[in-house]
Amino acid sequence: MSTVTPFPQPRAISTEVPAFDRDPTAHVIASDAEAIEVAKALAKEFAVEAAERDRERRLPAAELDRFSKSGLWGITIPKAYGGAGVSHATLAEVIATISAADPSIGQIPQNHLAALDVVRVTGSEEQKKLWFGRVLRGYRLGNAFSEARSKTVGAFETTIRPTGEGDFVVNGQKFYATGALFAHFIHIGAVDPDGNVVLAIVPRDTPGLTIIDSWSGFGQRTTASGNVSIENVRVAPEGVIPAYLGGVHPSSNGAVSQIIQAAVDLGIARGALNDTIRFVRELSRPWIDSGKEAASDDVFTIAQIGDLATRVHAAEALLERAGHAIDTIADGPTDVALDEVSVKVSEAKVLTTNVAILATNKLHELAGTRSVLGQYNLDRHWRNARTHTLHDPVRWKYFHIGNHLLNGVSPPRHAWN
Incomplete structure (x- = not known):
């Protein structure tokens, strides 16, 4: 009888938080043309040490500070809320321009930008003002969405439940958490008691939230797309976004x-x-x-x-x-x-x-x-x-x-x- 050797399980590499600006101030971009010009200038800078960052797996925390402070992480915010409301063609060109220089840096804002569209489509007016305002000031959202052990990529075992005290509690384990290690806020995909997927947005230093740099992929090496552990993490009502509505309608x-x-x-x-x-x-x-x-x-x-x-x-x-x-x-x-x-x-x-x-x-x-x-x-x-x-x-x-x-x-x- 033949025996099958199981694949080795991933090991935690580090829970050390990279040094980045915790109280940022960002430029606010005003137009599509400005967004593209800013992206071109940053791409020239990011390209210089891209090979070295990949070789040494040197995480681009300082580069991300420059990236988000440039205003490019807020360009999709509608004009009614103070953003440039750029075309999605411009958004794609900005990401492609940065990714030609360093695709790890280009990928890291993906979940941030996707979450902003979820807030735009499904958030309340108060939530839009809150989260759009924070992003325009330079704060970054990081992903805790996908799970490594669920049956499919779209299945979630992470739960969110009301505490009876006016807020909510989230529990679960996440992987492929691109951007989380460098983020000010983490948006967690979780299933509510009715089986609906919501985003629960919490500060990165919330008790019970642990971001683990365990990414060992041979590519996109400096995205730090590792694990997030969520143990009895409390979420305020303004952080609960009914993301499922974006699929219902x-x-x-x-x-x-x-x-x-x-x-x-x-x-x-x-x-x-x-x-x-x-x-x-x-x-x-x-x-x-x-x-x-x-x-x-x-x-x-x-x-x-x-x-x-x-x-x-x-x-x-x-x-x-x-x-x-x-x-x-x-x-x-x-x-x-x-x-x-x-x-x-x-x-x-x-x-x-x-x-x-x-x-x-x-x-x-x-x-x-x-x-x-x-x-x-x-x-x-x-x-x-x-x-x-x-x-x-x-x-x-x-x-x-x-x-x-x-x-x-x-x-x-x-x-x-």
């Missing part, structure tokens, strides 16, 4: 979550393509049979670069189209409109996923053997693409797109579609 919630994920993958593809071009120009040797003096003159390499650039630009176009489509359903979407937007976002997710994996793989094929040397750490692009694109598999995107077009079946409504 047509809303932008799922599409917003997805377009940010797609933008991270587009950024990875851009970064890989840029590094491929630079490496081939500066360091690669021409292949022996090419008869060329420079690797950049190799006709097959030239053709492959042209192919990759075309695919990246196609993904950019679909991502921009998806962003503008989300804009049309921000307020009062219909079921029909939401279905069409979901399809557009899924199509963008398919292309950004595929081009991220292709571009990061082609980097080494075209740049040659010396591109795998540790001193360059270029394999981080492939590791990041392969890791991040596992978030929601595109094999299901193809199915939902086709099932809607052929059979009129509405795509699912959740954060993974």
Whole structure:
């Protein structure tokens, strides 16, 4: 009889809190154009030590302070509440721009931004004023949503119950908690007594809340996407957001979550393509049979670069189209409109996923053997693409797109579609 050796269980690495500004003051961005210009400037800065941060797994707490203080974490807040209310096409471009420099930094605000859309759609007027105001001042939200041991990614065992004293208590265990280690507030996905999923937002130092840096993934290494332990954590009423309403009624919630994920993958593809071009120009040797003096003159390499650039630009176009489509359903979407937007976002997710994996793989094929040397750490692009694109598999995107077009079946409504 054969025996099966169980997979080793993850171990806690650290509960040490990274040093970051606990009382921030942020700039307030006023327009789409300003958001993109600020993102470009930050991307240049973040790119400088991206390879070293990945190699050393040096957590980007200081970079995140600069990122959120720039105002970019508040750009989706509606103008009525003091934000820029930028287009979702602009949001996607901002995330892609940052992710081309360092996709770990680009991914960390994803759950923060998705939570803001949940607050916008399902929160009360008082909750919107409270949480939007805090974000505009520079406070960050961190994710405690997914669970490692539940049956599916959308199933939750974490519970929230009224205490009888006017507040609530939450208990559970979370994993894939991207952003939590660096956050001022943690939004916890929990199931209420009626079986509905709500967000419970609490200060990071709330008693009973423990954030554990146990992320050991080979990619997206500095996201610190580890565990959150929640033991009798008390939540005030203003922190309980009825997130389930965003799925009961047509809303932008799922599409917003997805377009940010797609933008991270587009950024990875851009970064890989840029590094491929630079490496081939500066360091690669021409292949022996090419008869060329420079690797950049190799006709097959030239053709492959042209192919990759075309695919990246196609993904950019679909991502921009998806962003503008989300804009049309921000307020009062219909079921029909939401279905069409979901399809557009899924199509963008398919292309950004595929081009991220292709571009990061082609980097080494075209740049040659010396591109795998540790001193360059270029394999981080492939590791990041392969890791991040596992978030929601595109094999299901193809199915939902086709099932809607052929059979009129509405795509699912959740954060993974």
